[in-house]
Amino acid sequence: MSIHDLTATELIRRLESGDLSSVEVVQAFLKRIEQGDGRVRAFVRVEANRALSAAERIDQRRRGGESVGRLGGLPVAVKDVICTEGQATTCASKMLQRFTPPYDATVIRRLKQADAILIGKTNMDEFAMGGTTESSALATTCNPWDLARVPGGSSGGAAACLAAGMVPLSIGSDTGGSIRQPASFCGVNGLKPTYGRVSRFGLIAFASSLDQIGPLARNAEDLALLLEVLAGHDPSDSTSANVPVPEYSRLVSQPLDGLTLGVVREHFGEGLDSQVQEAVREALRVYESLGATVKDISLPHSRYAIATYYIIACCEASSNLARYDGVHYGYRTDETAMLADLAAEQRALTSRGDSPLLDDLDSPLVRMYRQTRSEGFGAEVKRRIMLGTYALSHGYYDAYYVKALKVRRLIRNDFDAAFREVDLIAGPVAPTPAYRLGEKTEDPLAMYLGDLYTVSANLAGICALSVPCGLNGQGMPIGLQLQGPLLDEQRLLRAARMYQTVTDWHTRRPEGF
């Protein structure tokens, strides 16, 4: 087996035993990136030199008998929505194309403390808004299983680089399915932790009450390993949960006795691709063969989840993205040209004697705001800012935002009730496998509906993961979603690991990679 085929857990074993050096590991993955990323374009930046010198330092320390961290010498890819000190962090937006944060996100500090090697930043939908990574202003990422198809999103680069064997571990962010859906589209594993489990400090906000950073990996064991490094209380994030972090990497191999899986009636309705449905049903049968009980349950408010999600997410986004105004950092419109245009407009109106329009003419400041934001944001971002601004406006706030908050509470109550009956909820991640590039770009509503099964976990704040559970007729991966109660990631990971001891979907690799 070559280096890039090994799991993170196995790589660490070999690094620790001295069979492999970190430099060898990093070189092997850099080579994979060099060979494959021209086709996939998962990365927006690869830090080859930095990664290699970091690897050398780790090797030196290991040779010198020093202790190294949990991920000592292992490359990790980071979604470009997470701040890295001294390295550009763009959110795949023109707005932040030249933005370099002066600080590390808490998860980056944790990765560095664990001696992980940050190999590069991965592509995504602009400001994490989208389900295909097509809204990136920097590049279009392709699905390694079929380069004509989308990798999913918004963590499309994070999932694609993993699927193409360019990294053993990757981190993404999930606001409404942005880790789980690309993981399922790319045939890898992805976990959205409980809200508050992983610090959001340094995660560039899309929707603050829904965003959560999480791991993507080759299997459940690797997910557990990476989550253990990422998770934990952070005093810099007021929404961070101050609770101990279980030893996921040790617990993950313990099977769950008497597991009861809930299957949500509402998840098997209209719109669900039959092959996806069949793969999920088959996965449930696998669990039954392992002694699990499958039980029908209902999440009666799940049909309002998409509407609720898009109102809350867009409201928060409209506020979170207000700071990109061209004043303090990031993109600013060409001021000389802007001032010249403004002066010309003023002259024209003056000579026409049109004083009402003259009165309405933007001040230079307002014009700078308008133009900067018009030019710096892409269409999907603008769409969501406008939706959110509208929903928060005077006279609409109660009808949209307040109502959405109430429904959100009901959705959470549904889950609370469900988890009194079952241990975990199992179902599809997305209604379909990966579709073709460009197929849904003109139909945002269809794309929003693709988040049907994933947004509820974010609204309820619970944890959920996606594991590969099949391939469709065209050879595209299908994901199984498991959702667990608040802070019960270990149960999710153990269930996923149980499944992977008797199935091999997670070991499948796309042809050509």
Next chain:
Amino acid sequence: MSDPSYEIVIGLEVHVQLQTATKLFCRCSTRFGAPPNTQTCPVCIGLPGSLPVMNRQAFELALKTAVALNCEIPAFTKWDRKQYYYPDLPKGYQISQFDLPMSQHGYLEISDAKGAFAPKRVGILRAHLEEDAGKSMHDELAGKADSRIDLNRTGTPLLEIVSQPDMRSPEEARAYLTELKLLLTYLGVSDCNMQEGSLRVDANINLHVATPQGTVATPIVEVKNMNSFRAVERAMAFEATRQFDVWNDTRISLGAPGGHKTTRGWDEQAQVTRPQRQKEESSDYRYFPDPDLAPVIVTDQQLDAVRASLGELPAALRDRLQTERGIDAYDADVIVNQGRAFVDYFSELADIGGDAKRASNWMQQDVLRVLNERDLTIELFPISPASLAELLKTVQRGELDTSRARDVFNVMAESGDSAAQAMQRLGIQAVHRDELRDLCRELLDANPNVVADVQSGKEKAIGALIGQAKRRNPNANPNQVRQLCLELIRQQGSAQE
């Protein structure tokens, strides 16, 4: 309030910077006057990915103030984002409190010791915490309309205290501000420095005009840019007259077409208010709960602890000085208004000296005069209460007259000497009674006309001798001279009969 045909209605919004070491949502210093943009971090300049964490101390200071303002404190309060675009607001929103402020429905009692208005309760609508914005400095030199932004102030904790429209005159408005500032100073929650912007006042004012059809309210005007309490008082007086003139010209009432709320700025130089540019769109701040911050829960234990930590507040202190020390309302007011340290000095002086009334007079006249002349606070006043008490006792015993005592006081204040040392420095010593009797005898012999006057009932005539006595011996005590002279004249008289 000269024109009885209308009533002035004033409500005040006061923003107070709380005296915390660090900002409301980050650990940057709040020190005033540092070079621009040196007290900033990713959080307060709103860099992407940064998150706010509430400063507990700021919340405690706000609680303290709210309790002292007799406010109701809900058990649950939250943070909201107030959204608008401005270059000195780096996040595009201000973290503030909207529908669930940390306190509401309180009051502050105001009065005027000279009786300019009857004592009253000014209602407090609400007091809430928010973060301050940065400062824009507009530099329009040489046609370059450049603005510079200083974000040092961004994120400084502000308590916004909104009064009910309960004030009925410019004097009441000023009294409210003075009393509020005093309270905040007693609580130690703010330095209330208006020049440095740690206390800022906006006023809402309109008139209730009596007409044959009943009382009519004039349009509300918000007045800004007032940089002292005196400016507030003057701006309110100006506005009242101006609004009444406008009413007489236009008869436009509140809410009628053209009767919407407007904003005016106080021009200190010209002593007038001027209209400020209205925002074109009516502002919709799109408030919504800040998802980055947890709501704050206030427990009863916490409130009890805050109450216990308040100490004695000005209103209670004024009452106590009157009942326990026997000084009158005016004196108690002057002393209490000088601050807690001044009251402490007074109490110690009265305790040691044993005469509260005398202590009060000396504090108000002499001590305050020196403090004002030298721009000192009582903490730095060179005479200790014990030393001053020693001096006052000398006066009380009749060993020193007031004007001589004032000389001694001045020397003490200048040199830091004790009363005895200062008296020695001035060559003041007690004149022996026999010596004084001889002096008086000589004076009486030299001034038979005075003796005659006194004998005919004009005791005042003695005054001429006191001056002469002091010239012959500066240490001669005028009272003793008077008594001795009268005594000697009486003896002469009885000897003649």
